[in-house]
Amino acid sequence: MKAVFFINQNQINTMKFPFKIIALALIGGLFITSCGPSTDDVKKDMRGEGALSSDAAERVYVKPGEYDEYYAFLSGGFSGQLAVYGLPSGRLFKVIPVFSVDPEKAYGFNEETKPMLETTHGFIPWDDSHHPELSQTDGETDGRWIFINGNNTPRIARVDLKTFETVEIIEIPNSAGNHSSPFTTENTEYVVAGTRFAVPFQQKDMAIKDYKGNFKGALSYIKVDSVTGHMNIEFQVLMPGFNYDLSHSGKGKSHGWSFFTTYNTEEASTLLEVNASQNDKDYIAAINWKKAEEYIKAGKFKTMPGKHAHNLYSDETHSATSEIIDEVKVLDPAECPGLVYFMPTPKSPHGVDVDPTGEYIVGNGKLSADLTVHSFTKMLKAIEDKAYDGDAYGIPILKYEAVHAGTVKQPGLGPLHTEFDDKGNAYTTFFISSEVVKWKVGTWEVIDRKPTYYSVGHLMIPGGDSKKPTGKYLVAMNKITKDRYLSTGPEVTQSAQLYDISGEKMELLLDFPTIGEPHYAQGIHKDKVHPKTTKIYKLDDNHHPFAAKSDRDTKVVREGNIVHVYMTMIRSHFAPDNIEGIKVGDEVYFHITNLEQDYDVPHGFSVLGAQNSELLVMPGQTETLVWYPKYEGVIPFYCTDFCSALHQEMQGYVRVSARKSNTELKWSLGED
Amino acid sequence: MKHLIKSLFISLPILLSSCGGDDSAKKEIKDPIKKSEKKVEAVAETSGPNYGIGPIAKGDVTIGDAIDTAMAEQGKEVYDKMCTACHKPEKKFIGPAPKGVLSRRTPEWVMNMILNPEQMVKEDATARALLIEFNGAPMANQNLTKEQARQVLEYFRTL
Numbered sequence: 001m002k003a004v005f006f007i008n009q010n011q012i013n014t015m016k017f018p019f020k021i022i023a024l025a026l027i028g029g030l031f032i033t034s035c036g037p038s039t040d041d042v043k044k045d046m047r048g049e050g051a052l053s054s055d056a057a058e059r060v061y062v063k064p065g066e067y068d069e070y071y072a073f074l075s076g077g078f079s080g081q082l083a084v085y086g087l088p089s090g091r092l093f094k095v096i097p098v099f100s101v102d103p104e105k106a107y108g109f110n111e112e113t114k115p116m117l118e119t120t121h122g123f124i125p126w127d128d129s130h131h132p133e134l135s136q137t138d139g140e141t142d143g144r145w146i147f148i149n150g151n152n153t154p155r156i157a158r159v160d161l162k163t164f165e166t167v168e169i170i171e172i173p174n175s176a177g178n179h180s181s182p183f184t185t186e187n188t189e190y191v192v193a194g195t196r197f198a199v200p201f202q203q204k205d206m207a208i209k210d211y212k213g214n215f216k217g218a219l220s221y222i223k224v225d226s227v228t229g230h231m232n233i234e235f236q237v238l239m240p241g242f243n244y245d246l247s248h249s250g251k252g253k254s255h256g257w258s259f260f261t262t263y264n265t266e267e268a269s270t271l272l273e274v275n276a277s278q279n280d281k282d283y284i285a286a287i288n289w290k291k292a293e294e295y296i297k298a299g300k301f302k303t304m305p306g307k308h309a310h311n312l313y314s315d316e317t318h319s320a321t322s323e324i325i326d327e328v329k330v331l332d333p334a335e336c337p338g339l340v341y342f343m344p345t346p347k348s349p350h351g352v353d354v355d356p357t358g359e360y361i362v363g364n365g366k367l368s369a370d371l372t373v374h375s376f377t378k379m380l381k382a383i384e385d386k387a388y389d390g391d392a393y394g395i396p397i398l399k400y401e402a403v404h405a406g407t408v409k410q411p412g413l414g415p416l417h418t419e420f421d422d423k424g425n426a427y428t429t430f431f432i433s434s435e436v437v438k439w440k441v442g443t444w445e446v447i448d449r450k451p452t453y454y455s456v457g458h459l460m461i462p463g464g465d466s467k468k469p470t471g472k473y474l475v476a477m478n479k480i481t482k483d484r485y486l487s488t489g490p491e492v493t494q495s496a497q498l499y500d501i502s503g504e505k506m507e508l509l510l511d512f513p514t515i516g517e518p519h520y521a522q523g524i525h526k527d528k529v530h531p532k533t534t535k536i537y538k539l540d541d542n543h544h545p546f547a548a549k550s551d552r553d554t555k556v557v558r559e560g561n562i563v564h565v566y567m568t569m570i571r572s573h574f575a576p577d578n579i580e581g582i583k584v585g586d587e588v589y590f591h592i593t594n595l596e597q598d599y600d601v602p603h604g605f606s607v608l609g610a611q612n613s614e615l616l617v618m619p620g621q622t623e624t625l626v627w628y629p630k631y632e633g634v635i636p637f638y639c640t641d642f643c644s645a646l647h648q649e650m651q652g653y654v655r656v657s658a659r660k661s662n663t664e665l666k667w668s669l670g671e672d
Numbered sequence: 673m674k675h676l677i678k679s680l681f682i683s684l685p686i687l688l689s690s691c692g693g694d695d696s697a698k699k700e701i702k703d704p705i706k707k708s709e710k711k712v713e714a715v716a717e718t719s720g721p722n723y724g725i726g727p728i729a730k731g732d733v734t735i736g737d738a739i740d741t742a743m744a745e746q747g748k749e750v751y752d753k754m755c756t757a758c759h760k761p762e763k764k765f766i767g768p769a770p771k772g773v774l775s776r777r778t779p780e781w782v783m784n785m786i787l788n789p790e791q792m793v794k795e796d797a798t799a800r801a802l803l804i805e806f807n808g809a810p811m812a813n814q815n816l817t818k819e820q821a822r823q824v825l826e827y828f829r830t831l
Contacts, residue, residue, distance in 0.1 A: 536815070539753065551756045570757040571812055573766065595757050598813040645808035670765065 059500060060088040060510045067530070070462050070523045072475060073132045073146055074496060076100075077517030080127045082148050082159060087462070087473050087523060088498055090512030098157045098166045099127030099150040103613030107166075110615055111589065111624035112313075112544075115322035119153055119171050119309045128152045131181060131246075131520040135188040135224070139251045139467030143528030145229050147182040147191050154178030156193055156222060158229055160315075162534045167313040170231045173306035173328055174201055174218040180247040182222070186255045186467070190234065190289065193220040194260050198241030198267070202305055211269040215241035218330075219260060221289060233308065235296055235329040237287060237340065240393040241267050243276070244285075246351045246417075251467050252358030254376040256290040259361055263348040265392070276348065277367055281400065283342035283392070284352055284363050286379060295336045301329040315534075316543045318621050334394030341383060342392060344400040345372050351417035351458075355426065355441050356467050360405060364415040364428065371415050371428060373444065375405035406444040411437045416457060417520075419464030421501055422471040427464075429456040429476060436476055436499065438506060450506045452497055455479040461501070462523030470525070474499040474506065477518040484511055494518060535599040537620030544622035546591035551575050556667045563588045565667075569603040569617065570595040571644040573669065574637070577652030581665030584629055584658060590615075590637075593622040604640030607654065614640045629656040724781035725796050726788030727818065733779040739829050747820075747827030754814040755824070761831050766809050768802065771831040779825055786821040789813050 062068050068086025076083055080100030084093045101108030101117070108117050108125055117123055127150035134141040146159045154172035159165065172178050172193045180194030194217070200206055201216035216238055223234040242262040250257035265282045268275030295301065306328030313320040333340040345363035349372070353362045361374040381387075382402035389397045414432030421427070425447065428437050434455050438448040456476045463469040481495040493513040500507040539549050548554045548566040554575045557564045563586050568575045574592075582588060594603050596619040606614040607627050615623045629635065639650035657663035723730045751759075751770075758766035773782055777798070785792050785799060789811035792799040803810065816824070 550753045552752060568757060571810055573757075575757060595754075596812055597754065597815040601812070644810050 056500075056507065056509045060090065060498065062086065062089040062091070067526055070470075070473065070525055071529055072460070072462075072521055072523045073134075074460075074475075074477065074514050074518040074521040075129045075132050075148060076515050077130065077494070077519055078128050079516030080129050080150070081516065082129060082132055082146070083515045083518075084164065085496075085512070085514075087475070088509065090496070090498060090510050092515075094164055095515055096159055096164055096166060098148055098159065099124075099129050099155065099169075101125045104616065106613045106615045106623060106625070109613035109625075111626060112319040112622075115320040116166060116169055116311045116313060118311055118322040119155070120173075120307045120324065121153060124153050126152075127155065129157075129516075129519075130179065131183070132522045133182050133184050133191065133520075134466075134522045134524055135229075136184050136466055137187055139186040139255075141463055141466055141468075141522070141524050141528065142188075143524055143532065145188075145224075146522060147184065149178050149181035149193065151178050151196070154181075154193065154195070156182045156191060156231065158224075158231060160229070161529050162532060163315065164533070165313070167315075168229070168231055169309075169311045170222060170233065171308035171310070172218075172220050172233070173308040174199075174203075174216075174236060174304075175220065180219075180244045180260050183247045183249055183258070184224075185249045185258070185289070186251050188224045188226070190221045190223055190249075191231070192247050192249070192258055192260075193222060194244035194247055195219070196243055196245065198243060198264075201238065208269050211241060212267040213241070215267070217242055217244050219244060219285075219287065220328075221292065230312065232310070233306070233325075233328050235292060235301060235331055236306070237292065238330050238332050239285065239340070240395070242283070245349070248352050248354045248465060250354055250358050250376065251356070254354060254358035254361075256288065257376075258287045258289055259352045259354065260285045260287065261345070261349040261352045261363065262342075263350075279347075281344040281346050282348055283397070284345045284349060284361065284374065285395075286341045286343060286361075288339055291336070291339050292331055295331055295339065296329060300336060301331050303327050304330045306330075315537065316541055318537070318542065318544045318547075318623065338383075340395045341379070342395055342397045343374050343379065343403045344389070344397060345374070346370065350415075353418040353420075353426075353465065356420050356422075356469055358467075360441060362418045362426065362428075364417055366414055366416055366431070368415070369410050369413060371408035371411055371418075371439075373405045373407065374403045378405060379403045406442075408437075408439050408444045408446065411439060411446050412449065417459055419459055419461045419474070420469045421461055421464070422469050425501075427459060427461065427474055427501070427506075429459045431455055431457065431479070436474065436506065438501070448505045450499065450508060452476045452478055453484050453495075453511070454482060458518070458520045460521035460523055462525065464523075470523075472500070472502050473523070474501045475521060475523070477514070477521060479517070485513065496521075536597055537618060539593075539595065539597060539620045542593070542620055542622060544591070544593070546589070546624065547593045547622040548575075548591070549593060550595070551669075554667070554669075556581075556665060558665055561586050563665075565590045567592045568595050569593070569605065569639065569650075571601065571603075572639070572646035572650040574605075574639075574650065574652050575669040576667035577669050578655075579653070579667045580655040580657075581663045582629055582654050582656050583661065583663075584632060584656060586629060588627045588629065588654075589624050590627065591622060591624045592617055594619050596620070601643060602641050603643050603650070605637060606640050607637035608635050616641060629654070632656050632658055721778050722781055722796070722798055723778050724784030724788075724799070725791050726784030728780045728783040728787065728821075730780055733783060733822065733825070735774075735779055735829075740826055741830075743823050743826040744830050745827075747823035747825065748830075750816065750820045751824050751827055754816065758809070758812070767806055767811060770828045773828055774825075782825055782828070783818070783821045785811060786814075786816055786824065787818065 070087040072085040082096045097107035132148045135145040154175040158168040160167045175195040176199045177196030179196035182191035198215035219237045243264040245261040247260045264276035311322045346365045347367040349363040350366040351364040363372045382398045387399040387402035412430030412433040418428045460475045476497045498510040594617040762771045793803045
């Protein structure tokens with residue numbers, strides 16, 4: 001992305017220039033005749049609203065109290081999170097904490113979720129999240145889970161769409177810059193995770209200049225349990241030391257295959273901006289994962305070191321556990337014929353996108369002016385005919401002409417990503433020329449183009465990477481917003497744009513701000529998710545080891561200098577709300593259970609001097625905040641989420657005595 | 673809804689702040705706030721017995737002559753788990769004590785109050801009066817089943 005940044009800046013400037021001239025001409029016109037467009041209209045023209053009819057507003061307006069038609073899940077980029085919006089309104093519903101701590105929800109701060117962020121490098125409070133991917137059944141989004149990658153310290157997370165909480169994170173070993181991830185197969189048999197950086201395999205201390213031939217790229221296949229959703233790394237394919245940029249799985253006729261784009265097939269370790277752009281063509285790697293399964297079954301794998309953390313959250317204990325797994329199964333393509341083929345694709349392809357039929361594989365060569373499309377049928381034929389153009393590290397390179405289906409000629413500059421609609425059209429984003437281009441699959445003719453503001457990266461059509469795309473909305477996610485919003489200083493908002501794609505021509509309907517930097521996104525009709533969400537956690541199903549499920553269970557227990565407070569909360573009091581006998585230097589665990597069994601009655605908790613965060617406890621849930629009292633005194637705690645008319649009364653005190661004092665440990669609520 | 677409540681109650685601390693006295697130095701502290709005794713009885717029922725509003729209609733509940741002890745035991749279990757945070761069996765707490773409730777209310781009203789408290793405090797005059805009497809502490813909907821509410825009712829008969 002950074003490599004083309006400079007070009008992009010110039011492009012924006014040159015692009016704006018004609019607009020300026022037009023604008024000046026129009027303003028000039030104003031002086032001559034008073035009947036010309038108002039300056040506001042001119043501004044609107046410059047901002048791309050042009051002839052946008054006023055009914056655009058109606059088409060994105062969701063009346064108060066009514067629901068949006070689609071959920072949109074936009075990655076939070078360098079915020080590490082996943083944001084949930086409604087379409088067409090662009091309203092933000094929730095930021096789901098995934099890879100970064102969130103003091104609002106105590107994610108990574110309470111004792112229950114700390115294990116979620118454990119890795120082989122220890123606790124990591126941040127990551128860079130790029131690509132959300134909904135689970136699929138028969139190639140169609142099913143609304144069960146959404147997966148997302150952590151780019152920096154390679155991880156894949158699974159979010160449960162009943163609770164909209166992160167319930168599982170698995171670390172990816174032998175990987176670095178987990179970018180071509182997590183793309184699902186047709187029935188969520190696997191999500192894949194490909195390494196962006198090639199690294200020594202196994203990692204070791206060696207000279208960087210010896211990269212070529214010595215570094216490797218691991219592509220991981222993460223098996224997803226069809227019932228529980230639990231993930232495990234089933235196997236890794238040990239690829240040459242290229243950079244693996246993006247991926248998508250085959251579907252329909254190409255089910256059983258996955259496709260990864262590569263760049264830096266030059267294997268440069270420095271000044272990649274120049275050195276990784278030398279080859280006329282890089283490759284799309286086609287991996288036959290069904291074949292891989294056969295090789296695994298036949299024992300053709302090596303068990304190799306691959307230390308990684310596996311973190312799992314349970315809705316029954318309301319707690320996460322973290323375990324370290326030591327090894328992975330590895331397949332070497334040189335020893336597994338038929339496992340991997342390379343399809344030459346011009347220049348540094350970024351996104352690789354498979355059309356709804358599974359026949360066409362689009363390579364978005366980001367430094368090319370054309371868009372290359374391969375045919376799956378031709379690919380199979382080329383393999384059968386052994387139409388090879390040599391090999392790379394023992395992996396056959398298929399002849400370009402033998403797999404090439406067609407080229408979309410000169411559609412724009414810097415193609416990055418393609419999604420599909422339900423009428424046989426494809427939509428590709430062009431980063432350098434800041435536009436979305438609609439073209440016909442099969443005839444490769446350009447149908448329409450619309451500018452984006454500015455420098456679009458990914459795009460998303462609900463179901464647009466599945467077998468059943470929708471044809472109503474397209475969301476473009478931009479890298480630069482510049483003058484689109486009120487300025488907030490040097491750092492301005494990130495932004496998405498909504499287009500109506502139901503007609504022949506696309507129409508820009510709406511700009512809306514997003515969190516972090518949105519990369520990829522997923523969209524799904526509300527009926528697949530909304531009716532199935534969890535409203536409360538049942539107290540009966542709460543198996544948290546420190547839960548106080550009624551006032552009978554409330555107590556304070558001292559074990560040396562560790563104190564466990566078993567506390568309950570309900571509108572509008574804590575039980576107990578007076579605690580004495582805590583001492584300076586204690587380690588106090590407030591285990592707090594929300595006894596409410598009604599929808600939307602969370603309670604919050606914090607205590608003066610807490611060095612972590614608040615707790616935000618959902619009905620029926622138990623959460624734990626650790627607190628280290630440092631001074632003698634009477635310390636208040638209170639409910640942080642306005643819960644009832646008596647919310648302001650929902651408070652209590654902890655008496656903290658000197659370390660050597662004899663203050664008796666006691667607790668109470670009311671006068672009893 | 674939440675915002676409305678918030679804005680209403682922002683004004684409360686202002687009213688209260690004038691009531692505090694700096695008596696911390698005195699050994700015996702008299703409560704500086706004059707207490708007025710609140711009336712315990714709810715609104716008079718003018719038009720016959722009140723069955724409340726909710727899933728339980730008049731006549732839906734049959735009360736046996738003798739207490740069904742098995743059912744009452746199940747009711748106690750539910751009560752202990754779901755209700756004791758706010759209701760002590762024989763003593764006014766956050767909410768009223770259930771002891772003797774059937775001499776004051778119909779069985780239908782009691783079950784509707786358990787099963788449908790949101791609508792009850794808005795639309796039932798007695799429930800609304802009780803909400804005000806109990807300082808605006810809302811009756812929480814603990815999502816009991818009808819069967820559980822009936823069991824709790826039976827338990828109340830043993831108090």
